[in-house]
Structures are given as C-alpha cells and as structure tokens.
Amino acid sequence: MTHEMILGLYVFVLAAFVGYGTIRGVPPLLHTPLMAFTNAISGISLVGSIVAAGAEKSTFSTVLGCIAVLCASINVVGGFLITDRMLKMFRKRGGAKGEAKK
Amino acid sequence: MTPYAELLYFIASVLFILGIRGLTSAETARRGVIYAEIGMAFAVAGTLINPEIHTYRWILVTAGIGSAIGIAMAALIPMTKMPERIALSHAFGGLAAALVGVSEYSIYQAGIHVDHLGHAVQLSHGTMGALGFEVLFGGLTFTGSLIAFGKLQGFIPGRNITYPYQNQSNIGIFATAVLLLVLLTVWPSLQILFYLMFLVALVLGVLFVIPIGGADMPVVISLLNSYAGLAASATGFALDNNVLIIAGALDGASGFILSIVMSRAMNRSFSNVLFGAFGQGDGSAAAVMGKDAAPVREASVGDAAMLLSSGTKVIVCPGYGMAVAQAQHAVQKMAELLERDGIEVKYAIHPVAGRMPGHMNVLLAEANVPYDSLKELEEINDEFAEADVALVVGANDVVNPAAKTNTNSPIYGMPVLNADLAKSCIVLKRSMNPGFAGIENELFTIPNTVLVFGDAKDTIEKIVEALS
Numbered sequence: 001m002t003h004e005m006i007l008g009l010y011v012f013v014l015a016a017f018v019g020y021g022t023i024r025g026v027p028p029l030l031h032t033p034l035m036a037f038t039n040a041i042s043g044i045s046l047v048g049s050i051v052a053a054g055a056e057k058s059t060f061s062t063v064l065g066c067i068a069v070l071c072a073s074i075n076v077v078g079g080f081l082i083t084d085r086m087l088k089m090f091r092k093r094g095g096a097k098g099e100a101k102k
Numbered sequence: 103m104t105p106y107a108e109l110l111y112f113i114a115s116v117l118f119i120l121g122i123r124g125l126t127s128a129e130t131a132r133r134g135v136i137y138a139e140i141g142m143a144f145a146v147a148g149t150l151i152n153p154e155i156h157t158y159r160w161i162l163v164t165a166g167i168g169s170a171i172g173i174a175m176a177a178l179i180p181m182t183k184m185p186e187r188i189a190l191s192h193a194f195g196g197l198a199a200a201l202v203g204v205s206e207y208s209i210y211q212a213g214i215h216v217d218h219l220g221h222a223v224q225l226s227h228g229t230m231g232a233l234g235f236e237v238l239f240g241g242l243t244f245t246g247s248l249i250a251f252g253k254l255q256g257f258i259p260g261r262n263i264t265y266p267y268q269n270q271s272n273i274g275i276f277a278t279a280v281l282l283l284v285l286l287t288v289w290p291s292l293q294i295l296f297y298l299m300f301l302v303a304l305v306l307g308v309l310f311v312i313p314i315g316g317a318d319m320p321v322v323i324s325l326l327n328s329y330a331g332l333a334a335s336a337t338g339f340a341l342d343n344n345v346l347i348i349a350g351a352l353d354g355a356s357g358f359i360l361s362i363v364m365s366r367a368m369n370r371s372f373s374n375v376l377f378g379a380f381g382q383g384d385g386s387a388a389a390v391m392g393k394d395a396a397p398v399r400e401a402s403v404g405d406a407a408m409l410l411s412s413g414t415k416v417i418v419c420p421g422y423g424m425a426v427a428q429a430q431h432a433v434q435k436m437a438e439l440l441e442r443d444g445i446e447v448k449y450a451i452h453p454v455a456g457r458m459p460g461h462m463n464v465l466l467a468e469a470n471v472p473y474d475s476l477k478e479l480e481e482i483n484d485e486f487a488e489a490d491v492a493l494v495v496g497a498n499d500v501v502n503p504a505a506k507t508n509t510n511s512p513i514y515g516m517p518v519l520n521a522d523l524a525k526s527c528i529v530l531k532r533s534m535n536p537g538f539a540g541i542e543n544e545l546f547t548i549p550n551t552v553l554v555f556g557d558a559k560d561t562i563e564k565i566v567e568a569l570s
Contacts, residue, residue, distance in 0.1 A: 005228045008339050008347055015348040018119055019355030025126040028363070028453055028478055031460030032184060034125055034356060035327055039191045041118050041138055042334045042353035046165075047149045048202040048341050053164060054155035057209045064205040066164045071194035071201075073168030074175070079191060080139050081176035086184075086464055087131045093472035 033086045040079025046072035110148030111345035117141030118349055122356075128473055145345050181468040182425050185323065185457040189251040192326045196243025196307075199333035203236040204300065206340055211293055230290035232339035234283040234299065240333040241303030242310065247326050249311040250319065254457060260316035272309050278302055317422075317499065319457045320364045321372075328357025360459045367453035367479075369505075369516040401552035403561060406528050407568035409552070410436075413490020415446045417482065419519050420462045421455045423496015423532070427558035430469040433495060436562050437471070439569040448475055450482045450492075450519045452500035483520050492524035494545070496531075496558050502543045527551040530558045 026034050049072050052065030117137045124134015155161070179187045209215045210225040217223050225233075252258035282299040286292060314322050331353025338346030365372055401409075410416055418437070424430060437447040449471065455462045463476055477485075486492060494501050501521040504511040521527050522545050529546060531553055545551055554561050 002226060002228050004342050005232075005339065008342070008344070011344050011347050012335055012339075012351050015115075015119075015351035016355050019122065019352040020359065022119065022123050022126065023352075023356045023359050026122075027127070028451070028460060029463045029473055029476060030125055030128060030131060031360060031363075032188075032458060032464045033131065033460070035188055035323070035360065035459060036184075036191075037125060037135065037138065038122070038327065038331065038353040038356040039188065039195060041121070041142070041349050042195055042331050043198075044142070044145060044346055044349040045195065045198045045202060045334045045337055046142075047145055047343065047346060048206075048337045049198055050146070050149045050161050050165075051152055051154055051341075052202050052205040053160045054152075054157055055209075056156045057214050058212055061205040061209050062160060064201040064208075066160050068198040068201040068205070069161060069164040070168040070171075071198040073165045074172040075191050075194050075198070076142055076172070077169040078172030078176045080135060080142070081173060082179070082187065084132060084135050085176060086181075086467070087128075087135065089181075089464070089467040089470075090128050090131075090473045091467070091470075092128075093474050 029090070030087075033083050036079055036086065037083040040076055040083060043072045043075035043079055046076055104151060104153070107148040107151055110144045111343065114141040114145035114148070115345050115348045117144065118345075118352060122352060148345075181464055182428055184464060185319065185461060186251055186254045188458060189247050189254060189323055189326070192323070192330045193244050193247035193251065195330040196240045196247060196326075196333055198240075199330070199337050200237050200240030200244060200300070200303075202337055203233045203240060203340065207233050207237075207293075207296055211291065225290040227287050227290065229340055231283070231287040232336050234286050234296070236333050236336035236340055237296070237300050238279055238283055238303045239329050239336065241300050242307035243326055243329040243333055245304045245307030246311045246322075246329075247307075249308055250322055250326065253311075253316060254319065258312075262315035263312050268309075268313055272306070275302060275306050275309065279306060316457065317454075318368075320454050320459055320461075321361055321368070323458050324357050324360035324364055325372075326357070328354050328361060331355070331357055364454055364459060367517060369513070398546050399552045401528070401554055403554060403564040404568055405552065406554050406561075407565045409526055409528060410440060410491055410493065410565065411443060411445065411569060413445065413525070415485075415489045416440055416448075416491045416493060417486060417489045417521075417524065418447065418449045419455075419492060419494045419497050419501050419521050420449065420451070420466065421495065421497025421500060422457060422461075423498075423530070423558055425456055425461065425465055425496070427496060427560075429495060429559040429562055430465040430471075432559050432562040432566060434466070434469040434471050436566050436569065437475075439566060448477055448482060448485070450479065450486075450521075451476055452479055452497070452517075452519055455497055455500050479517060479519060486520040486523040489524040490526065492519075492521035492527045494521055494527065494529040495562070498543055501545050503548070504542070504544045508544070521545060522548055522551075525550065529553045530561050531555055532557065 049068035053069045118141045121134040121138030124130045213222045215223045253260050279302045282295050286295050331350045335347050335350025440447050451462050501519050503522040505513045505516040505518045
C-alpha cells in the first residue's frame with residue numbers, strides 16, 4: 001500500500017459520502033436525467049483514455065486507447081446533451097417549456 | 103502530472119459536485135449540467151497538457167468521431183428508448199475503463215512505463231490491484247449492459263432465462279474472477295492470469311444479466327450504473343488521478359442509491375433481484391388460476407369516456423405499457439380536455455413503473471405534462487379514495503392490490519398504488535394475458551373495475567374523440 005493509494009482511498013470515501021448525501025436529495029422526478037448525467041460525468045475515463053491514445057507507447061496500447069476515447073467521448077458529449085434535452089422538457093404548470101432554466 | 107493539470111482537475115472535481123447538487127431540484131438542474139460541462143472541459147484541458155502525450159492525431163480523430171456519434175444519439179433517440187440508450191452508455195463506460203486498464207497493464211509488462219527520469223517503473227501490488235479491479239468491473243459492466251440493452255431492445259428474450267445450477271455456477275465464476283484478481287495482485291507479472299480474468303469478467307457480465315427479467319431492469323440498470331462508476335474510480339487509483347476517483351465515486355454512489363430505491367419499491371433485496379429469477383414457478387400456477395378466476399367486466403370506449411367525464415378527479419397510473427404503445431401524448435391530450443371541463447387530473451408514478459428509474463416522468467414531461475402534476479407513490483396514495491376514476495394505462499404489478507392483502511402472492515409486501523380504492527377504475531389492457539411476472543392481478547376482477555381492451559394509444563385517442 002503506497003502513500004498515494006491511501007490518499008486515494010481518503011478521496012474515494014469522502015467523495016462517495018458527498019455523492020450519497022447529495023444524490024439522496026434528487027427527487028424521483030429527475031431519476032432518469034440523473035442517470036444520464038452521472039453517466040456523462042463518469043465518461044471522465046476520457047482522461048485516462050486520452051493519455052493511453054496519445055502516449056504512443058505501443059501499437060497495442062494506442063489502439064485500445066483510441067477505442068476507449070471513442071467510447072468515453074460518446075458518453076461525455078451524448079450524456080450531457082441528452083440530460084439537457086430531458087431537463088428542457090420538464091416544466092411547471094403554466095410555465096413555458098425549458099422554463100426550469102431560470 | 104504538472105501542477106497546472108492538478109489545479110484544473112481540482113476545479114473539475116468541485117464543479118462535478120456542484121453540478122450534481124443542481125439536480126436536487128428541477129429549477130436548478132440545467133444550471134447543474136452547465137457546471138459539470140465546464141468541469142469536464144477543465145479536466146480534458148488538464149489532460150491535454152500532459153507531457154506524456156506525444157501526438158494528438160489519434161485523440162482528435164477518435165474524440166471527433168465519438169462526439170459526432172454522441173450528438174447524433176442525443177438528438178435522435180426518442181424518449182421511449184431512453185432505457186436502451188442508458189444501458190448502451192453503461193456498456194461504453196465499462197468498455198472504456200476496461201480498455202484503459204488493459205492498455206496500462208500491457209505498457210507495464212512491456213517495460214515501457216517510465217518515470218520522468220526515464221527509468222522503467224515496475225508494476226506495484228497496489229496499482230495491480232486497482233488495474234485488476236478496473237478491468238474486472240469494466241468488463242462485466244460492458245457485457246452485462248449489452249445483454250440488458252439486448253433484452254430491452256428485444257434482441258434477446260426479455261423473460262428470465264434460467265437453467266439448472268445457474269446461481270451456483272455464477273457464484274463459482276465470480277469467485278474465480280476474484281481469486282484471479284487476488285493472485286494477480288500478489289504476482290503482477292503473470293500476464294496469462296490478467297487476460298484470463300478479463301475474459302472471465304466478460305463471461306460473468308453475460309451470465310449475471312441473462313437470468314434477470316424485464317420487470318427487474320430498473321434495478322439491473324441502476325446496479326450497472328454503479329459498477330461503471332466503480333470501474334472509473336479504479337482507473338483513478340491505477341493512474342493516481344483524483345478527478346477520476348471522485349467522478350467515479352459520484353457515479354457509483356448514484357447507481358447505488360437508485361438500486362436501493364428500486365429494490366425497496368419492489369420490496370425485494372438486492373440478492374433476490376440478482377439471484378431470484380422472479381415469478382418463476384408461480385407463473386404456471388397463476389396462468390391456470392387465470393382461467394377460472396372471477397370474470398372481468400369489459401367496457402367500451404364510450405363507457406370509459408363517460409366515466410372519466412362524470413367525476414371531478416381522475417388519477418392516471420401509467421406503466422411500461424404506456425411507453426410501449428407511445429401513448430403519452432394521447433394521455434396528455436385527454437387530460438387537457440378533462441381539465442378544460444374542470445376535472446382535476448393527476449399522475450401517480452410508481453418508482454418501478456417502466457424499465458428504468460424515472461422512466462414515466464420523462465415520457466410524460468416529453469408530452470408536455472407539467473411536473474407538478476406528477477406525484478410520487480407516497481404523495482398520492484391517500485388521494486385515491488377521493489378520486490372518481492383511477493385510469494391504469496399499461497401498468498400491472500404496480501397496481502395489484504394482492505401486494506397488500508394476499509400473503510401468498512410473490513409480490514406481497516411491495517408498495518403499490520391504491521388504484522383499487524378509487525370509486526371506479528378503468529384498466530387499459532392489450533389482452534387478458536397475465537402480466538410479465540405471470541401474477542394474477544386482483545384489481546381486474548374487483549366490482550368497481552372495468553377493462554377496455556386494445557392498444558392503449560388507440561383507446562385513448564378514441565376517448566379523446568369522444569370527449570371533444
């Protein structure tokens with residue numbers, strides 16, 4: 001167990017608690033957008049994929065990195081757009097579509 | 103990693119958390135998405151300045167193609183296909199994490215993983231553990247989500263597929279994967295074990311999801327969401343990158359919470375959903391029962407329209423059938439006409455109605471139903487007693503009163519909508535076939551219920567005609 005690993009565990013556990021506390025407050029109304037949204041956020045594997053694709057260590061690792069960049073960028077770009085597309089549809093009585101923007 | 107990159111990653115992490123906080127209310131949700139988008143841009147910028155990157159060629163090409171696919175999917179996918187889209191994106195997420203893991207491992211094993219002084223770095227036990235975890239969870243999320251997608255899409259039969267000793271063999275395979283992970287952590291250089299574990303993870307994903315039936319999809323999708331997050335987090339441990347750890351933990355927590363909410367809404371434990379293969383065994387008994395059960399009262403579209411317009415309060419109970427028939431727009435039109443006549447219309451949304459968390463809300467919001475009319479189970483269940491009509495559109499188990507009274511019912515104890523307590527109840531149904539789980543629904547035979555057979559969208563459109 002290295003020092004970095006222990007620090008990583010701190011970060012993980014604290015983030016999990018913050019996530020748990022915050023996400024429990026998300027109303028069931030927004031559960032589908034929540035799923036699309038966290039999915040876009042976890043497309044953060046893009047960060048790891050980019051390094052793997054760009055470091056050119058070996059053909060094998062570059063090819064895998066490229067496929068990973070492809071998958072992750074679909075999730076990031078598509079995920080954020082579709083979350084917003086869904087949220088735009090939610091409106092209050094009497095309000096215009098997308099009024100939730102305010 | 104440069105200090106600038108570290109700083110950008112830190113800002114990104116904060117923005118992600120603020121973004122999720124935005125989703126705690128519909129008013130602030132879109133702002134939350136913008137925060138997270140900015141966060142993602144910071145994280146990507148921080149990565150692009152990484153000195154390890156020698157060429158941007160491949161990154162630009164693949165990210166460009168990926169973005170184009172993402173934009174097209176986001177713009178074109180109909181809301182009714184949202185569960186499929188989510189399942190597919192979990193597959194992508196799992197695959198990306200797994201492939202980054204395999205790529206890292208191969209670099210270590212080839213001895214070309216160097217530090218900033220150019221010395222080759224050995225794969226430590228800790229990093230190996232993280233890489234292994236990443237590949238294991240990424241792999242099983244990938245194939246598991248593909249199977250879930252296939253079931254939702256109808257490529258693979260939606261019912262639970264079972265065979266003898268299924269649970270035992272699944273647990274055995276899972277134990278094998280864990281054992282391989284432990285062995286690898288102890289002896290990181292045993293490459294054959296690594297690739298074997300990846301293979302086992304892929305098989306495991308298929309076998310775990312295959313036995314689970316369509317009605318349990320909300321739990322499976324939530325669970326796979328959680329796994330995709332954990333895989334991303336493990337990537338963070340392997341690459342020593344905090345923003346990955348944090349974003350993965352947020353995703354993992356979200357999927358975990360949703361799985362709990364969904365399991366509770368079905369009064370079942372995780373393990374029961376995963377290993378229970380719901381309703382099997384009871385299915386045949388229920389089907390037989392259906393033949394000599396109490397007769398049902400059938401009503402015409404005209405009768406239904408009359409019933410709906412004669413009261414002052416209507417509660418709509420939508421289910422997966424509404425999504426299949428794409429009836430949400432017709433429902434909204436009908437509600438508009440009823441409201442014009444001074445009849446109050448509300449929607450009772452059961453947490454597991456549909457194939458994913460929040461499925462019904464999104465469909466009805468798309469059809470322009472204001473979200474303050476969409477009521478959660480606990481919020482509306484006491485109102486059924488004062489409602490004139492409960493209109494059940496393609497829902498079955500979530501309105502079955504047997505869950506409240508019949509201790510022999512497989513769904514006994516599951517919280518259900520009190521549609522049976524309304525003065526009258528109209529059930530729109532395609533045919534008299536028992537629902538997915540093959541459970542007899544007592545709601546259909548109680549005296550104040552009438553059934554209207556036919557495609558839900560057709561029926562409601564005819565009701566709209568009759569009303570206007």
